[in-house]
Amino acid sequence: MDITDEDRSLLLQRCAAGDASALHTLYDQVAPQLFSILLRILHRTDLAEEALQEVFMSVWRNASSYRPGRGSPMAWLTSIARYRALDVRRSLRPDQFSGGDLMEFAQETVAADDTDLVEKASLSADAQRLANCMERLTPQQDRVIRLAFSDGLTHEEIAVRIGSPVGTIKSWARRGLQALRQCLSS
Amino acid sequence: MPQLMNYHQHAELIDRLAAEYVLGTLRGRARRRFEKLLSGSIPMRRAVQSWEQRLFWMSASLKPIEPPPRVWMQIAARIGGAKTAATTPAATTSHLWQAIAASIAGIALTLGILLATRQPEVKVRVLTQVEVQPVQAAHTAIVADATAPIWVLNAYPGAGTAAAELRVQAVREIPLADNKSFELWMLPDSGTPPVSLGLLPRSGSAVLPLTAEKLRTLISTSKVAVSIEPAGGSPTGAPTGAIPYVAPLLHIA
Numbered sequence: 001m002d003i004t005d006e007d008r009s010l011l012l013q014r015c016a017a018g019d020a021s022a023l024h025t026l027y028d029q030v031a032p033q034l035f036s037i038l039l040r041i042l043h044r045t046d047l048a049e050e051a052l053q054e055v056f057m058s059v060w061r062n063a064s065s066y067r068p069g070r071g072s073p074m075a076w077l078t079s080i081a082r083y084r085a086l087d088v089r090r091s092l093r094p095d096q097f098s099g100g101d102l103m104e105f106a107q108e109t110v111a112a113d114d115t116d117l118v119e120k121a122s123l124s125a126d127a128q129r130l131a132n133c134m135e136r137l138t139p140q141q142d143r144v145i146r147l148a149f150s151d152g153l154t155h156e157e158i159a160v161r162i163g164s165p166v167g168t169i170k171s172w173a174r175r176g177l178q179a180l181r182q183c184l185s186s
Numbered sequence: 187m188p189q190l191m192n193y194h195q196h197a198e199l200i201d202r203l204a205a206e207y208v209l210g211t212l213r214g215r216a217r218r219r220f221e222k223l224l225s226g227s228i229p230m231r232r233a234v235q236s237w238e239q240r241l242f243w244m245s246a247s248l249k250p251i252e253p254p255p256r257v258w259m260q261i262a263a264r265i266g267g268a269k270t271a272a273t274t275p276a277a278t279t280s281h282l283w284q285a286i287a288a289s290i291a292g293i294a295l296t297l298g299i300l301l302a303t304r305q306p307e308v309k310v311r312v313l314t315q316v317e318v319q320p321v322q323a324a325h326t327a328i329v330a331d332a333t334a335p336i337w338v339l340n341a342y343p344g345a346g347t348a349a350a351e352l353r354v355q356a357v358r359e360i361p362l363a364d365n366k367s368f369e370l371w372m373l374p375d376s377g378t379p380p381v382s383l384g385l386l387p388r389s390g391s392a393v394l395p396l397t398a399e400k401l402r403t404l405i406s407t408s409k410v411a412v413s414i415e416p417a418g419g420s421p422t423g424a425p426t427g428a429i430p431y432v433a434p435l436l437h438i439a
Contacts, residue, residue: 020265027258032250039251049257050428056261070232071239078242079208086210127243134244148209149244155211170211177205184240 003029008073015063023060030074031056034081041085041152051088055081086152133183141176144169197229204233208241254332260429263373263380263411323353327410327435336360336431337386337412339370341396341404350396352383359389365417370394371425373409373432385419386412410435 008029014022034055038048058080066076134142140162147153147161155173159166206212207220224230323340330336335357344350354370362368368388371380381403384394396404411432413425420426 020262023265024258024262027261031257032252033245033248035253035257036248036251037245040248049253050430052253052257053260053264053428057264060261060265071235072242074246075235075238075242078245079238082210082245090213124243124246127246130240130243131247145209146244148211149241150248152210154213173206173209173211174202177202177209180240181201181205 005072005074008077009066009068012059012063012066012073012076015060016066020060023056026059027056030077033074034077037078037081037150038085040150041082042088047088047092048085051081051084055084058084082149082152089152129184130180133180136183137176137179138172140164140172141179144172145176145180148173200230201233204230205237208234208237256332256432259432260411263409263432264425264429266377266379323438325404325435325437327433329410329412329431329433331360331431334358337370339410339435341401343401344396350398350401352394352396353391354386354394355391356387356389362388362414366427367415367417367419369413369415369419369425371411371413372400372403372407372435373411374403374407376406380411380425382420382423383410404435405437408435408437409433 008026011022011026011029015026031052035048035052038051038055039045042048042051055077059077062080066073134145137145143162144158147158148155153161155166155169159169162169203212203220207217207224212220220230224234324343325339325341327339328335328337329339338355338357339352341352342348342350360368368386370383370386372383373380381400383396383400384392386392409432411425411429413420413429414427415421415425416427
């Protein structure tokens with residue numbers, strides 16, 4: 001059962017008014033998507049579960065700061081989850097990503113097969129628009145932006161992964177973002 | 187002194203920083219500084235929101251993964267369990283707790299035997315007390331993660347000159363930073379705020395005293411929770427950190 005942005009927006013308004021049942025409904029609807037985002041960045045189930053808990057506590061406390069006119073509820077929720085995951089990731093030592101390299105390898109393999117991605121055709125019009133604009137980037141720009149956004153990697157980590165200098169990675173990211181903005185606002 | 191930028195350059199810089207902030211490549215001190223400025227700048231917030239709106243679709247193509255049910259239970263415990271009860275069909279909830287309670291009773295039995303055989307000194311101590319006066323744990327809980335028990339809790343109501351106490355046995359050690367402690371809380375059925383029962387030992391056992399008031403609350407509590415707090419316990423008297431574990435408290439008549 002799909003709920004609309006309008007439904008999610010209403011649920012957030014009820015959360016802001018202290019209605020815990022609205023938070024529960026919202027959780028049932030969006031937690032699997034946010035959990036997937038967190039797992040992808042954090043690799044470890046325990047960290048992703050703890051982060052998901054913190055994300056929903058943050059949604060509960062800050063629901064009143066969501067403004068429907070300034071973006072979709074999913075963009076707002078996704079951002080809370082991603083920023084949380086980036087904070088957690090930064091606070092960990094590299095060795096706390098147990099088996100991280102293997103996991104990264106496995107995830108990349110999976111991503112290359114697109115088996116962890118839903119069919120492009122089933123995406124909304126806005127998502128397809130982004131996908132079309134991503135296709136117009138150079139392969140390097142596309143890869144850097146995906147590794148940063150979806151996997152939460154830093155410029156330095158991407159440089160190691162791809163085997164190119166950090167300066168090059170930075171310029172691919174910058175030019176890719178510029179091209180995306182132009183493509184999406186055209 | 188840096189050269190003053192014109193409005194156009196300024197707007198471009200804001201947009202570039204916002205894009206990198208949302209992408210996640212703006213890191214460390216630069217990210218902190220940007221976040222500080224963000225709260226006071228409407229143009230910066232707008233730029234960030236635009237980028238969030240542009241890019242979040244990238245994660246819309248990730249397949250959803252169902253989180254385990256304990257995550258919602260922990261959130262519900264933190265925002266006050268009573269208020270959320272209405273949203274879950276009553277039957278489902280009570281079945282769930284019955285299932286958990288039943289499996290925990292089984293684990294408790296096995297574990298009780300294990301502890302008794304592995305650690306004779308515990309058995310001896312209990313036996314000595316039994317000789318003086320019959321003391322029986324009246325309330326018990328097993329705090330566990332998805333794989334195995336972590337702490338076994340037994341509350342003794344006290345009798346005669348023996349004060350009420352909660353005995354805690356750490357079954358295995360969970361890694362935690364040195365500047366953090368695990369704190370145990372009662373989640374009263376009345377929906378009133380959690381009440382601290384004290385700090386949990388990382389290993390070995392501990393005896394936590396139970397005041398008459400805490401014992402009264404304990405009797406009408408069917409869930410306990412463990413939170414991660416600064417070393418020495420919550421500075422506020424309420425849970426301040428994540429709640430990694432929630433466990434049912436069983437009352438043995």
